Structures are given as structure tokens and as C-alpha cells.
Amino acid sequence: MSELPEQAISRDPAYPHWARVPTRWHDNDAYGHVNNTVHYLAVDTVVNAWLIAHAGLDLEHGAVIGLCVESSCRYVESLSYPDAFDVGLRIGxxxxxxxxxxxxxxxxxxxxxxxxxxxxxxxxxxxxRRPVPLPEAMREPMTSLVRP
Structure with a gap:
């Protein structure tokens, strides 16, 4: 996964963070497009990469971890290898x-x-594994992604 160059961030400005996620040869399914499960992998990758890079998520030793409790995806168009996903991220x-x-x-x-x-x-x-308040060190960077 790589960050997009500044000039490429011309996508919807309602998403303040963008990342590129490449597809792989085996991501295409029998119908010749990227299988729907790969979209979820891209989502999980972008969210967790942002948390590690910007909010200090420590996967190995952190006292607080994030558990996915719900996810959804609405598909609009298809994508095929070797194309890539450009993924915009915000907090609702x-x-x-x-x-x-x-x-x-x-x-x-x-x-x-x-x-x-x-x-x-x-x-x-x-x-x-009980819910805890977000540590301020994680919460503060997240505020930059909040959009109504």
C-alpha cells in the first residue's frame, strides 16, 4: 500500500485521507473481476495502516486494540487486476x-x-476485551478525519 502523490488526491474532498492498494493476480475471480472479499481486505488495510501511522496503534504491545464489530460494502463498479484501489478514508x-x-x-x-x-x-x-475509552493520543489524530 502506498500513499498517493499530492497531485493525485483529486478524489472526493469529503475524504481527507487517500491511500492506494494494489490488486494481485489471484484477486480476480472466475468472472474476471476482483472478488468482493478483496474490497474488505483493502478497507481493513487502509483503516489499520492509518491507525498505526497516525494514531499510534501498537499491534503487539498496546493496551488498547480495535475490534471490528460491523462492516458493510455497497458495490458500484467492477475492478480487475492489475488495476488498483484508491481508497478515501474519513470518520463518520x-x-x-x-x-x-x-x-x-x-x-x-x-x-x-x-x-x-x-x-x-x-x-x-x-x-x-471489554470496551474502554479511546486514549487521547489516539483520539486526537482521529479528529482530523471526522466528517458529518
Missing amino acids: RLGSSSVVWELALHRASDGAKVADATFVHVFVDRGT
Whole structure:
């Protein structure tokens, strides 16, 4: 996954963060397009990469981890290897222990929207798996992605 160059971020400005996710040869299904499960992989990758890079998520040792409790995807167009996803990321709701991520998936070659997705994280204590308030060090960077 790579960040898009600044000049390429001409997608919907309602999504403040964009990342490119390549497809792989085996992502195409029997119908010749990227299988719907790959869209979810792109969503999960972009959300967690943003958390690691910008909000200090520590996958191995952090006291707080995010668990996906809900996800959805509405498909609009198809995509085929070797094209890539350009994925826009924003937060639709920032709660005390939960985050509703909203994503726009576009075809990199022509910018056509491929899908809209949501991904809901509940942040929990690593040991007890019980919800906990988002640490301020994670919450503060998230505010830059909040859009109504």
C-alpha cells in the first residue's frame, strides 16, 4: 500500500485521507473481476495502516486494540487486476470507545467509484476485551478525519 502523490488526491474532498492498494493476480475471480472479499481486505488495510501511522496503534504491545464489530460494502463498479484501489478514508462518528469509518473505493486507472464501505471499530482492553475509552493520543489524530 502506498500513499498517493499530492497531485493525485483529486478524489472526493469529503475524504481527507487517500491511500492506494494494489490488486494481485489471484484477486480476480472466475468472472474476471476482483472478488468482493478483496474490497474488505483493502478497507481493513487502509483503516489499520492509518491507525498505526497516525494514531499510534501498537499491534503487539498496546493496551488498547480495535475490534471490528460491523462492516458493510455497497458495490458500484467492477475492478480487475492489475488495476488498483484508491481508497478515501474519513470518520463518520467518533464515539467514546467506537469509531465508524467510512471509505470510498475508486478504480485507480480512471477514478471511477467502485464501492462505498463502512467499518466499525470498538476499542477494547487487550486483556479483558471489554470496551474502554479511546486514549487521547489516539483520539486526537482521529479528529482530523471526522466528517458529518
